[in-house]
Amino acid sequence: xxxxxxxxxxxxxxxxxxxxxxxxxxxxxxxxxxxxxxxxxxxxxxxxxxxxxxxxxxxxxxxxxxxxxxxxxxxxxxxxxxxxxxxxxxxxxxxxxxxxxxxxxxxxxxxxxxxxxxxxxxxxxxxxxxxxxxxxxxxxxxxxxxxxxxxxxxxxxxxxxxxxxxxxxxxxxxxxxxxxxxxxxxxxxxxxxxxxxxxxxxxxxxxxxxxxxxxxxxxxxxxxxxxxxxxxxxxxxxxxxxxxxxxxxxxxxxxxxxxxxxxxxxxxxxxxxxxxxxxxxxxxxxxxxxxxxxxxxxxxxxxxxxxxxxxxxxxxxxxxxxxxxxxxxxxxxxxxxxxxxxxxxxxxxxxxxxxxxxxxxxxxxxxxxxxxxxxxxxxxxxxxxxxxxxxxxxxxxxxxxxx
Amino acid sequence: xxxxxxxxxxxxxxxxxxxxxxxxxxxxxxxxxxxxxxxxxxxxxxxxxxxxxxxxxxxxxxxxxxxxxxxxxxxxxxxxxxxxxxxxxxxxxxxxxxxxxxxxxxxxxxxxxxxxxxxxxxxxxxxxxxxxxxxxxxxxxxxxxxxxxxxxxxxxxxxxxxxxxxxxxxxxxxxxxxxxxxxxxxxxxxxxxxxxxxxxxxxxxxxxxxxxxxxxxxxxxxxxxxxxxxxxxxxxxxxxxxxxxxxxxxxxxxxxxxxxxxxxxxxxxxxxxxxxxxxxxxxxxxxxxxxxxxxxxxxxxxxxxxxxxxxxxxxxxxxxxxxxxxxxxxxxxxxxxxxxxxxxxxxxxxxxxxxxxxxxxxxxxxxxxxxxxxxxxxxxxxxxxxxxxxxxxxxxxxxxxxx
Numbered sequence: 001x002x003x004x005x006x007x008x009x010x011x012x013x014x015x016x017x018x019x020x021x022x023x024x025x026x027x028x029x030x031x032x033x034x035x036x037x038x039x040x041x042x043x044x045x046x047x048x049x050x051x052x053x054x055x056x057x058x059x060x061x062x063x064x065x066x067x068x069x070x071x072x073x074x075x076x077x078x079x080x081x082x083x084x085x086x087x088x089x090x091x092x093x094x095x096x097x098x099x100x101x102x103x104x105x106x107x108x109x110x111x112x113x114x115x116x117x118x119x120x121x122x123x124x125x126x127x128x129x130x131x132x133x134x135x136x137x138x139x140x141x142x143x144x145x146x147x148x149x150x151x152x153x154x155x156x157x158x159x160x161x162x163x164x165x166x167x168x169x170x171x172x173x174x175x176x177x178x179x180x181x182x183x184x185x186x187x188x189x190x191x192x193x194x195x196x197x198x199x200x201x202x203x204x205x206x207x208x209x210x211x212x213x214x215x216x217x218x219x220x221x222x223x224x225x226x227x228x229x230x231x232x233x234x235x236x237x238x239x240x241x242x243x244x245x246x247x248x249x250x251x252x253x254x255x256x257x258x259x260x261x262x263x264x265x266x267x268x269x270x271x272x273x274x275x276x277x278x279x280x281x282x283x284x285x286x287x288x289x290x291x292x293x294x295x296x297x298x299x300x301x302x303x304x305x306x307x308x309x310x311x312x313x314x315x316x317x318x319x320x321x322x323x324x325x326x327x328x329x330x331x332x333x334x335x336x337x338x339x340x341x342x343x344x345x346x347x348x349x350x351x352x353x354x355x356x357x358x359x360x361x362x363x364x365x366x367x368x369x370x371x372x373x374x375x376x377x378x379x380x381x382x383x384x385x386x387x388x389x390x391x392x393x394x395x396x397x398x399x400x401x402x403x
Numbered sequence: 404x405x406x407x408x409x410x411x412x413x414x415x416x417x418x419x420x421x422x423x424x425x426x427x428x429x430x431x432x433x434x435x436x437x438x439x440x441x442x443x444x445x446x447x448x449x450x451x452x453x454x455x456x457x458x459x460x461x462x463x464x465x466x467x468x469x470x471x472x473x474x475x476x477x478x479x480x481x482x483x484x485x486x487x488x489x490x491x492x493x494x495x496x497x498x499x500x501x502x503x504x505x506x507x508x509x510x511x512x513x514x515x516x517x518x519x520x521x522x523x524x525x526x527x528x529x530x531x532x533x534x535x536x537x538x539x540x541x542x543x544x545x546x547x548x549x550x551x552x553x554x555x556x557x558x559x560x561x562x563x564x565x566x567x568x569x570x571x572x573x574x575x576x577x578x579x580x581x582x583x584x585x586x587x588x589x590x591x592x593x594x595x596x597x598x599x600x601x602x603x604x605x606x607x608x609x610x611x612x613x614x615x616x617x618x619x620x621x622x623x624x625x626x627x628x629x630x631x632x633x634x635x636x637x638x639x640x641x642x643x644x645x646x647x648x649x650x651x652x653x654x655x656x657x658x659x660x661x662x663x664x665x666x667x668x669x670x671x672x673x674x675x676x677x678x679x680x681x682x683x684x685x686x687x688x689x690x691x692x693x694x695x696x697x698x699x700x701x702x703x704x705x706x707x708x709x710x711x712x713x714x715x716x717x718x719x720x721x722x723x724x725x726x727x728x729x730x731x732x733x734x735x736x737x738x739x740x741x742x743x744x745x746x747x748x749x750x751x752x753x754x755x756x757x758x759x760x761x762x763x764x765x766x767x768x769x770x771x772x773x774x775x776x777x778x779x780x781x782x783x784x785x786x787x788x789x790x791x792x793x794x795x796x797x798x799x800x801x802x803x804x805x806x
Binding site (some may be wrong): 001003004006007008009010011014015016017036038039041044046047049050053054058059061062063065066067068076100101103104105111112113114115116132133135136137170205219227231232233241245246247248249256258259262264265266268269270271272274275276277278287 | 404406407409410411412413414417418419420422439441444447449450452453455458461464465466467468469470471485503504506507509510512513516517521532535536537539540574608634635636644648649650651652659661662665667668669671672673675676677678679680681737765
């Protein structure tokens with residue numbers, strides 16, 4: 001049978017995630033991988049979860065194992081409401097939707113807002129999962145460059161102006177304002193305010209993705225775009241994957257009521273509801289006050305790991321290699337000298353020297369950024385970070401010698 | 404802010420699920436609900452799950468709480484492979500994709516195969532979640548009537564011929580061959596073979612949804628369409644929701660490799676992966692051989708409940724009311740005399756008498772079937788079934804007296 005002619009346009013255009021394919025290359029135990037954006041598994045609260053699961057099953061097993069509402073477990077939503085309130089977000093539970101991972105949040109936002117050909121403004125570089133979602137709904141994209149403080153507002157104003165000149169109104173601007181994936185950069189307050197002004201001036205929405213936001217280990221908190229917004233222009237996405245564990249696939253979206261209402265309808269046809277079982281466990285975990293100390297411990301660990309990586313970079317990297325200094329999150333972004341290609345380097349120099357990363361091109365919707373790459377410091381051990389950066393520096397030097 | 408103009412076409416067209424809205428009406432404890440398709444919570448293996456979760460956390464906590472592959476936990480897929488093999492389905496793990504509920508299976512099949520305007524052939528009546536998915540991808544539909552043995556093949560041949568006359572090739576035929584939702588009917592072997600012949604003659608695919616298949620409590624097993632197919636025309640969807648519990652949202656799709664490959668890509672942008680935690684628990688549950696006795700116990704319970712419902716129907720219903728005699732599953736379908744409207748009856752006669760069901764119109768993509776309704780016998784207790792059917796008969800008689 002020939003299936004090719006039967007596929008939809010999105011399926012025909014779909015490709016496997018570059019990151020997931022790279023992860024397969026790095027499964028040899030001798031490879032030190034800075035590739036996947038994986039949290040450190042030593043932080044997973046394994047024993048505590050055993051107790052909490054027992055409690056949930058004995059006290060509310062029948063509901064925890066039954067279908068739940070599409071909006072999500074009301075006990076969990078009420079805990080999320082309190083959790084985000086302590087971060088300055090004031091939203092009633094009716095505006096909070098539990099999603100099956102933040103990726104589903106991106107999928108639902110895309111499904112609710114995007115028809116084929118609609119325009120989305122993204123960061124250069126941007127989170128790969130976001131780009132995949134927007135592509136899957138056949139959106140068009142334009143990119144706005146970042147500097148060390150995230151998306152450049154002068155360039156955004158230019159892009160929005162250029163689009164207006166073509167009578168194109170973008171559906172939304174997609175940003176990761178805190179410890180961006182992949183760049184590790186954070187937008188300061190001035191940029192956040194300017195971004196909201198520009199969204200108002202050009203009458204568009206903002207999708208604010210904040211998976212790493214609570215993992216700040218240096219510098220000062222900046223308010224979320226959602227909390228600064230007075231016009232209902234912001235959809236905020238967040239997740240427990242980096243604060244608790246990814247294996248529960250629990251995340252949430254906060255949005256104006258009209259948007260949440262449509263997201264709920266679209267979630268009904270996507271997966272009916274997020275598992276009641278994991279939601280009940282997560283709710284109990286939060287009710288017991290376990291999440292805050294857990295997040296504190298993760299931050300301390302990532303602070304140490306990021307410092308190790310930064311010091312190793314300073315010690316080992318050639319002078320003309322640049323990198324970001326993240327104040328939180330999981331990632332550090334590396335810019336190699338012009339003319340170097342991080343994909344060639346990965347295949348011919350890094351993997352053979354047992355070190356891996358994600359090529360920066362994967363994060364550029366337009367395929368730019370050949371001389372960039374992303375390093376994750378959350379997953380490898382401190383010793384692996386030290387050794388892996390050494391290997392990476394050797395790979396860079398050897399590649400350059402062959403150029 | 405006006406959001407209306409910003410929504411995508413699917414979001415603009417989306418409506419809340421009729422069933423989920425009805426469920427809200429039936430939350431008063433005095434209402435006996437035959438509405439939701441909920442499994443009986445007494446069958447949930449609460450205590451066993453406590454032990455199994457402890458074992459999984461202590462033996463493999465770090466992987467069970469981490470991200471997993473999009474295809475699904477390989478231990479679980481290997482258990483599913485063995486499970487379906489005992490039902491005559493021969494498929495390698497590479498053709499098995501774990502999904503976040505069967506609804507996600509429907510969503511992914513739709514995403515992979517349907518562009519706006521594409522044609523899908525559905526049963527009249529058909530599973531509501533399927534219709535929602537197809538609508539969400541802006542598919543067109545034609546319906547084929549059922550009789551007491553499921554979809555009528557003469558009518559299907561007519562429909563396919565009529566479509567060919569308009570140069571329309573449907574993307575697939577969607578069927579629930581075993582104990583259909585909502586009708587409770589089962590296709591016999593002859594119809595199954597004929598369905599495959601027609602799919603070949605008109606060169607289309609079949610999506611075979613089998614969530615209730617293993618819950619046969621009377622009559623003889625019929626082979627799946629997937630196992631009868633020799634041309635790679637069938638996508639089989641199934642789920643643990645009715646065999647184990649819905650609160651895990653674990654299901655699977657089996658399809659030709661080219662289709663599975665595209666479903667995996669689309670799942671990456673939908674939710675990255677199904678929770679590793681619930682998959683690891685389910686795999687352990689199956690490895691311990693717990694699923695078969697669990698399914699046996701569920702079948703015995705549903706056999707008893709369906710018999711109670713059928714006897715109560717015989718005892719209490721007016722002579723000109725008809726209903727199906729299911730050999731398995733969760734549902735029984737009721738046809739009221741022409742001229743009666745099950746929605747009017749629900750609102751004015753049934754709910755006030757503290758009994759609820761789902762109106763049949765919700766299952767007809769074209770809004771037909773006003774005189775039909777669906778009853779679930781899995782969720783209410785035996786006593787509730789007896790009492791609820793009495794109330795329903797009173798509602799029917801009172802409604803008729805007022806006509």
